[in-house]
Amino acid sequence: MRRVTIHDVAGKAGVSTAAVSHAFNDPERLRATTVTRILDAARELGYAPNPHARALHSQRVGVLGVLFPQPIATVFANPFFASFLEGIGSVTDERGIGLLTVTPVGGSLERAIAAAPVDGFVIIGLDERNADVAPLRKRGVPFVVVDGDAETASSVNVDDEGGAHAAAEFLLERGHREVLVLTFHAPPDELDKDLGVRGRRLRGYRRAFVERGLSLDDDAVVRTFVTLAGGDSAFAQAWATGARPTAVLAASDIMAIGAMRAAKRLGLRVPGDLEVIGFDDIPLAAASDPALSTIHQPITEKGRVATRLLIRELDEGGPRERIVLPTELLLRDSTRAQPKKSRTLAIAKGGTEREGKRTLKAAAR
C-alpha cells in the first residue's frame, strides 16, 4: 500500500507536479477548472502531502518540543507537569502547531534532541549550564528555558525565593519555632550546590529565619522524593526520630499532602496540631483534605508564556527575554484561619531584584 505522492496526482490530472503543488498552496495562480481537476484527482487518489518532504524543504515542521530531563512516565504522573503542559498546549493548539514531548533516550537527552522533528524547544528544569544543553545548541533550533537560568536564551521563572520566604515568614510570625522543611532530593549532577528551583526555595525559607535572628538547622531540613509517598515517609521518619514540629514547609504540594497524610495517621490534626504550607498550587491542593495552604505559582501561565516567547522567536527572531512571574501565599485550610477576608494574604515580590510585583521583563542581552 504505497503512499500516493504528488506525482501520482499530477499524472492522473494530466499536469505537472508544480501545478499540483500550486493547486494546494496558491490556487489563485491556476485556472479554476484546473484546480478543480487537480483537487478531484487528489481526492480520488487519497493524496495527502508528505510532512517530512514538506519539512525538509521549508525547514519547518510545525512542531514544538518540550524537553524533560526525566522519563516520560514520571512527567505524566506528575500533576505539576500536567498543568504546565496544559499551558503549552493551549497556545500550540490555538496556533495549529504540534506538541512533542522529548525525554532521554537510553538515559541520554542528546540522541533525543538530535532526532526530534521540531522547530524549537521549551526546556524545563534544566539549567543552561547543564551538559545536556550543549546538544541543543548543536541542533541549531531556538529554545526557551523554564525554571532554570539562561544566558543565551529566553527564560521564564517564578519568584521561588520570594514565595518561600512569604510562607516561612507567615509561620514564624505566628510563633512557630519547630518547623520541618521538606525539600527535593538534589539531582545527581547538582549535588549540594543548591542550584535552581530547589536552591531558591530553600534560600527563601532560610532568609525568613535569619531575618528573625533564628536559624534553620540542617536536621530540620529533610530531602525526599517529590511524591506523595516521599512527603509521607519523610514526615513519619522525622517524627520517629523524635522531631515534634508544629508546622511544615514543603517545597512542593505533593510532598505537603503526603506529610499531612502521615500526620493524620500519627493522630495529629491539621491545622489544629500542625500547620502545613506547600508550594506550587497544583489542582490537587485545593481538593485535598484539608485543602492545602500553599504558595501559588502560575504553572499553566508559565507554560503559555514560554511557548509564546518561543513562537515569537521562531517567527520574528524576537529578542530574548528573562521573565519572572510572581508567586503568592494562598491560605486555605491547612493553616489556622486568620482575619480571612481575602484568601490571598500577600503577593510575594516579583523578580529577585527590586522590580514590581508583576511580570518582570528584562531587555535582550
Place this chain on the structure above:
Amino acid sequence: MRRVTIHDVAGKAGVSTAAVSHAFNDPERLRATTVTRILDAARELGYAPNPHARALHSQRVGVLGVLFPQPIATVFANPFFASFLEGIGSVTDERGIGLLTVTPVGGSLERAIAAAPVDGFVIIGLDERNADVAPLRKRGVPFVVVDGDAETASSVNVDDEGGAHAAAEFLLERGHREVLVLTFHAPPDELDKDLGVRGRRLRGYRRAFVERGLSLDDDAVVRTFVTLAGGDSAFAQAWATGARPTAVLAASDIMAIGAMRAAKRLGLRVPGDLEVIGFDDIPLAAASDPALSTIHQPITEKGRVATRLLIRELDEGGPRERIVLPTELLLRDSTRAQPKKSRTLAIAKGGTEREGKRTLKAAAR
C-alpha cells in the same frame, strides 16, 4: 546561524558526503583513521544530522502520534488521559521513540493528521466509523484504536459493560432502589445512539436493573460534563428537583467525586447516607475523601498495550488484534464496608463475548 550539514563535514574532513554518512551509520566500511577524522570534524563543527532529511529518506521519523478528538488543554487537565499517556510514554520511552500529541487544528482533525510527522497513531475515543478517521487512512500510516470499535485496525478496549454491571449489581444487591446514574454528555456527532464507552457503561447499568425485574428510569439518568463541576451540579440539581437517591452510579470518577462534594454540601454523609461508585479508578479516586469505590480499569496498561501493538505493526506488520482488558469492582470508603477481606470484590467478565476474564485476543481478520 545556518545549520551545519553533512557537506560541511565532508568538506572539512576532505571526504565525500557518502563517507560522512558511512562514518555515522556503518563505520566498519571505512578505514578507522578516516572515521576518526570525520567524527572529529563533525564534532568540531557541531554537526547533527537533520531529522527531516533522514525521515524523508527512510520513511521513518521515530515518532508516534496520539490523537485526541479534543483540545489539548482539556486532555492534560484530565487525570484519565494523564494516566493513559503515562502508559504510552513508558513504552515509547523505552524504545527511544518520540510522542506527539495530536489535536484538532482549527476544529478539524484532518489538517492535524496530515501534517503530523509521525510513523503511526494511537487514537482514543474515536470510533472507526467517525468521519475524522478517513484522513487517517489517507495518511497511509498504521493506527490502533483505543476505546472505540474498529474493523480495519487493531483496537484496545476494556470491559465497560461488565464493569458497569458489576457496580450496579452491587448496589442493587444491597437493596438500593433509588439510584442516581451520572453519565457523559453525548458527543455531538453521536447524539442518542449510545455508542462507544458511554453506551456500553449505560447498558451495563441498565442490564443489572433489568435482570432484577427493575427498570432504570430515564429521569434517574443524568447526563453531564466529565468534570468535578459537572458531577457536583448534576447531583445538586437532581436533589433540587426532588430526587432523594440513596446511591450514585457515576460513569467516571471525576463526576463521582463531584457528586460526593455536592452531597456533603447538602449535609449527606458518604457512605452513611449515600453510597457512591465511580468508574475508571484514576489516581485521585484513592486520594479523595472518602476514598472512592470504583470500577477499576487498567488505564495505563491500556496505553501500553495499544502502543506495543502499534509498534509491532510498524516493525513487522503484525496481525490486527482486538483486545479487551478486564475491569473490576474496587471497594473503598464511599460504599459501606462489607466482609472486607480483600478490597477486590469481583472481577467483571472480560470480553463482551464469553471469553475468560483475562485479556481477550481475537485473531487477525
Place this chain on the structure above:
DNA sequence: TTGAAAGCGCTAACAT
C-alpha cells in the same frame, strides 16, 4: 576503502 549519483516528496524561482 572511498566516491558519484540517484533518489526520498515537495516547493518555488524561473522559464515558457
Place this chain on the structure above:
DNA sequence: ATGTTAGCGCTTTCAA
C-alpha cells in the same frame, strides 16, 4: 496559466 528544474540534507546502491 502552466511547466522545468534545482534544490532541501541524507542514505544507499553501484562503480572506481
